[in-house]
Structure formats: C-alpha cells, structure tokens
Amino acid sequence: MSDLFASAGLDKDLARPLADRMRPQTLGEVVGQDHLVGPDGALTRLLRTGSIGSLIFWGPPGTGKTTVARLLAHETSLHFEQISAIFSGVADLKKVFEAARARRQMGTATLLFVDEIHRFNRAQLDAFLPVMEDGTITLVGATTENPSFELNAALLSRARVLTFQALDEEAIGQLLTRAEAIMARPLPLDDDARAALARMADGDGRAALTLAEELWRSAGEGETFDTAGLVSVIQRRAPIYDKGQEGHYNLISALHKCVRGSDPDAALYYLARMLDGGEDRLFIARRLVRMAVEDIGLADPQALVIANAAKDAYDFLGSPEGELALAQAAVYLATAPKSNALYNAYKASMRAAKEHGSLMPPKTILNAPTKLMKQEGYGADYVYDHDAPDAFSGQDYWPEKLGRQRFYDPVDRGFERDIRKRLEWWDKLRRERG
Structure with a gap:
C-alpha cells in the first residue's frame, strides 16, 4: 500500500482526511x-x-x-x-x-x-x-x-x-490552530473570514476541519481569502436540520413560544432558521394558524384571518416570494394582544360534554315540526331574541340537570375587553329579567 501512495506522489499520512489525522490521542485533547x-x-x-x-x-x-x-x-x-x-x-x-x-x-x-x-x-x-x-x-x-x-x-x-455539546467558536478556533500546526502553514483567511468559518461549521468540529482542508486545497500561493472569498470557495454548509427528528420540533416549539411571548424579532429568527433548513412551508403556515387560535383567539379576531391569508399567499406565490407572507403573519401574531381564554373555554366545554353525557336541551329552544312534539312542549314559550328589548331575551338555554356554566372568561386585553363588557351587560339584563 505504501508503494501505491509513493507511486502516486502522495504521502500515506497526508492522504488521510485532516479530521482523521487530528483525532485526539488522550481525553485531555478533546475540545469543547x-x-x-x-x-x-x-x-x-x-x-x-x-x-x-x-x-x-x-x-x-x-x-x-x-x-x-x-x-x-x-x-x-x-x-x-x-x-x-x-x-x-x-x-x-x-x-x-x-x-x-x-x-x-x-x-x-x-x-x-x-x-x-x-x-x-x-x-x-x-x-x-x-x-x-x-x-x-x-x-x-x-x-x-x-x-x-x-x-x-x-x-x-x-x-x-x-x-455532548455543539462546539462553540472558541473550541472550533482551537481545532483550527492545531490543524495549522499539523499542516505547518496558516489558514489562508483574514481574521473576519476565520471567524466566519468557525460559525459556518455550525458546532461540528469534523466539518470545520473538512472546510479548512478544502481551503488549503483551493488557495493559490500567498493567497488570503476574505469572508466573500471564503463563501465563494466553500459555498455554504447546510444547517443541521432533520425535518423528521428533534431539531424540527425544537425550532417550531421555539417559534410558537416567541409568538406567545410577543417577541417578533425572536420569532423571525426561528422562522428564518426553519426556512433555511428546508422546512415544509405549509407545515409552518398550519402552525401559525394554530398559534392564532390558541394564543390570540378573540383578543384579535384578525389574527386568524391574517394567518390563513399567509397560507393562501404562499400557495399562490410559492418560494421564495411567498415566504415573506409567512414572516408577515409571524410578526403580526407576535405583536397581537394575547389571550388563551377561547382555548381554555374550548377545553372546559369538552370536559363538560364528556362528563355529563347526553343531557337533553330545554324543550323551549327545540323545534316542534310535528303535532306530538308540540304537545310535548317543544318550542313552548320560546322568545325570539330580535323581538326582545336590546335583542336579548335572557332565557335559559342550558340542560336543567347541568345548570348555567361559565367556560369563556375573556381577558381585559384587545378586542376581548369589548367582549367582556358585552357579556357583563348581558349578565346584568339576565338578572333583571329573571
């Protein structure tokens, strides 16, 4: 084998990838x-x-x-x-x-x-x-x-x-310094490009050494690359992102929490990470719709409209133009007033529906299409709300065995502030009219 390398004009050790030649020999040499x-x-x-x-x-x-x-x-x-x-x-x-x-x-x-x-x-x-x-x-x-x-x-x-933690830029820098010692020559990069290389490695020491090796192969005698030259030589390294695995769920979770926490800049950052990683744009659009109904709800009824419009705009425009619509929706949602009152009300109503079984609604609000049903009292004494003062009759719509419940408790933010005032007014009329 040594004769084969010699006949090709290659040193056997130099033929090995740099990352393999630089494997630590002791635990103390492991960086990061x-x-x-x-x-x-x-x-x-x-x-x-x-x-x-x-x-x-x-x-x-x-x-x-x-x-x-x-x-x-x-x-x-x-x-x-x-x-x-x-x-x-x-x-x-x-x-x-x-x-x-x-x-x-x-x-x-x-x-x-x-x-x-x-x-x-x-x-x-x-x-x-x-x-x-x-x-x-x-x-x-x-x-x-x-x-x-x-x-x-x-x-x-x-x-x-x-x-094991992704290597930070300091650890990547240590690896590059060791590589220069082994290669007996400096990296053909200025200071800014060297820092850019450490970032492009994305925490992967092996990738950093592979990129460095590519630079040494590409540099001419005495040539030094700036950041633009670095990018032109090695193009770019694809970010670590597996759409079927944990990174996918981590970033969508981060995006959702940034929207909920009203931080539009952080939301844009994680949206950009997902777009850059090749995430399915319609998956992102569906999650934006979910955020609109879960974390904003009726505090801003336009949030759902905006999120759905962003999905339709992406469908219509495609990439890359349609991605701006997703960014617009993310910023709108992040800056909208927040409320999970509707989300909580939905969960509470589902629990009540499951716990109390098939309770009969009051006969007053049931239709009576047959004579027998009329005789049974279906629809009797029903008050048509539009004919009542303030278009509000105050009649009881709840099953008798369950009684009146309160699931929806609007917050004092955004449009829900107006809804709360409306509900309080109706409660007052309901008490007055018995």
Missing part, C-alpha cells in the same frame, strides 16, 4: 466537552472509580462521541469494538456478542461502541439487555437524537446518558 472530560467532568469522575458502566452519548455530529468512546476503551483496558446500527442487524449483533463472550473467557472485557444506536428497532435494542446485565459488554451508544424518544426505557434504565 470540559463538562465530560475536564478535571471535574462526568467521565473523569467515572474513570477515577475504575468502572464506567454502560453509557449513551447524545449530541450533534462532529462533537467527539466516537473519539471519546475509543479513548475510554484505552483508559479502561477494554477491547474496543465498533459497529453501526445503520449496517447491522440481529445476526451481526449475535456474532459480536459471541466474540465478546469468547474474549471475556480469555480475561479481556469488551467496550462495544454502537454508532447511530437510535436506528435500531425495539427488538434489536432488547437484544443488548442480557449481555449488558451479565457483563459481556460495556455498551457505549452514540445518537444525535433525543434518547428519551428514540431508545426504549429498558435500555435507558441500564445506561447513563451523557450529553
């Missing part, structure tokens, strides 16, 4: 995860006890999960075995477990690292339980998805979840 591998980190404390137990590493790509697992095996003198849930099935697991048992009989324990462990189904995850319990393996699973949702409770009860 001091809460795990620092002097008082969670893994540091576990190593002091001499037993780490089974672990689940949860965090975004490029934060060192695989590297830390490999280093843990070295620190604890365990045989390191790595598989990927994407390419492995139950038959593969059985082979791995059998090899671990044989190794154990020879006096060597096994640390089994399972990348993308959330890709296994429930039956495959259950297969780990007996070999974890009898000590055949120490499991270290890595996942980019929330273990609470993606892994079963039985496995989680036998493993400790440790969270």
